[in-house]
Amino acid sequence: MSDKDTRSGVRIEPPERLLMGPGPSNPDPAVLRAMSQNMVGHLDPYFLEVMDRTMEMLRAVFRTTNHHTIPMSGTGTSGLEMIMLNLIEPGDDVVVAVIGYFGQRLAEMATRAGARVRVLEAPFGEIVEPERFAEELRNRPAKLVALVHAETSTGAEQPITEVAALARDHGALVAVDCVTSLGGMPVEVDAWGVDAAGSCSQKCLGAPPGLGPVTFGPRAIEAVGKRRSKPSTWYMDLGLLFKYWGETGADKQRAFHHTAPVSSIFAFHEALRLVLAEGLESRWQRHRDAHKALVDGLQKLGLTLFTPEHHRLPMLNVINIPDGVDDARVRGALLERGIEIAGGFGPLQGKTWRVGLMGMNADPAKIQRLIGALREVLA
Numbered sequence: 001m002s003d004k005d006t007r008s009g010v011r012i013e014p015p016e017r018l019l020m021g022p023g024p025s026n027p028d029p030a031v032l033r034a035m036s037q038n039m040v041g042h043l044d045p046y047f048l049e050v051m052d053r054t055m056e057m058l059r060a061v062f063r064t065t066n067h068h069t070i071p072m073s074g075t076g077t078s079g080l081e082m083i084m085l086n087l088i089e090p091g092d093d094v095v096v097a098v099i100g101y102f103g104q105r106l107a108e109m110a111t112r113a114g115a116r117v118r119v120l121e122a123p124f125g126e127i128v129e130p131e132r133f134a135e136e137l138r139n140r141p142a143k144l145v146a147l148v149h150a151e152t153s154t155g156a157e158q159p160i161t162e163v164a165a166l167a168r169d170h171g172a173l174v175a176v177d178c179v180t181s182l183g184g185m186p187v188e189v190d191a192w193g194v195d196a197a198g199s200c201s202q203k204c205l206g207a208p209p210g211l212g213p214v215t216f217g218p219r220a221i222e223a224v225g226k227r228r229s230k231p232s233t234w235y236m237d238l239g240l241l242f243k244y245w246g247e248t249g250a251d252k253q254r255a256f257h258h259t260a261p262v263s264s265i266f267a268f269h270e271a272l273r274l275v276l277a278e279g280l281e282s283r284w285q286r287h288r289d290a291h292k293a294l295v296d297g298l299q300k301l302g303l304t305l306f307t308p309e310h311h312r313l314p315m316l317n318v319i320n321i322p323d324g325v326d327d328a329r330v331r332g333a334l335l336e337r338g339i340e341i342a343g344g345f346g347p348l349q350g351k352t353w354r355v356g357l358m359g360m361n362a363d364p365a366k367i368q369r370l371i372g373a374l375r376e377v378l379a
């Protein structure tokens with residue numbers, strides 16, 4: 001291809017899709033419009049105000065008063081890695097609950113941060129009971145307990161409250177991956193006693209992918225302050241980042257750290273505004289209602305869910321593929337009808353579909369559209 005061909009190439013004109021996979025979900029048009037507003041500098045007084053308001057709204061969504069609450073530049077993974085690299089020093093003991101693929105990733109991140117990792121595992125679809133954490137910590141203390149709240153690979157909710165309380169009783173910090181849960185079901189950082197949590201922009205919060213919302217509480221900040229050595233990361237160094245985002249909230253001197261993704265933060269600001277305008281409780285209820293509507297519709301098609309009912313997530317539904325039905329053919333036929341759903345993960349590949357009801361897509365009309373399309377395709 002010549003240079004001229006490349007330059008006169010194809011314009012971006014993505015097809016319209018109903019995104020009912022594990023994320024991204026469809027952002028509200030107002031969020032997409034926010035993304036195409038005028039560019040301003042990342043130290044412009046206007047942008048500094050946007051940063052402050054974004055932090056304030058994000059605290060409300062995480063249900064925390066933690067000052068250190070920001071959308072990290074980079075996807076959800078960047079925020080989770082930031083937590084691990086700041087809280088863990090080489091040689092620290094860390095306990096990680098693994099109930100699926102995303103727990104495995106947390107364990108791998110902790111290992112790469114130099115931790116001595118002990119894994120508490122449960123079979124896909126199940127959770128780790130709090131008593132196992134208690135036993136593990138009684139046998140040997142740990143600096144950090146890390147767990148995934150909403151395991152996107154299995155559709156299971158790992159309850160946090162009890163685990164966080166007993167981890168604290170044993171002197172351990174608690175870090176939670178709430179990438180899939182935040183904005184779609186209760187996440188109570190302060191009330192649960194969570195020291196650090198990381199999420200994403202593109203699922204139940206309804207912004208485009210690209211940001212990793214994180215929050216760090218006082219015990220986490222204290223642990224970072226007591227580190228014997230600097231974190232091995234420069235980009236994700238909490239101390240350096242908050243010289244830009246503001247150390248205390250009162251300091252208006254912001255030092256350059258990296259060029260914030262201005263347009264992404266505009267979109268995220270708008271998404272947070274919409275979440276809070278709806279109200280968190282109403283939004284959680286809407287996700288629960290959507291889940292019920294989906295399960296009803298699936299039942300009528302003779303389809304069942306993989307995850308045991310007592311710890312099913314509302315926003316991520318893992319559906320058993322009936323015998324003799326071709327996974328890829330069904331997903332392909334749905335995509336031809338403009339609907340994206342996802343396949344299963346790891347051992348569940350080819351055996352399950354994953355249907356996300358996230359943000360705007362936790363909506364009865366969209367669920368009816370999916371059920372109608374599935375009925376056609378399966379027939």
Ligand SMILES: Cc1ncc(COP(=O)(O)O)c(C=O)c1O
Nearest residue numbers: 075076077102150152179180200
């Ligand atoms: C539970 C969980 N953790 C972490 C991630 C990674 O987030 P991101 O893709 O935004 O980096 C995902 C993404 O789907 C997830 O579902």
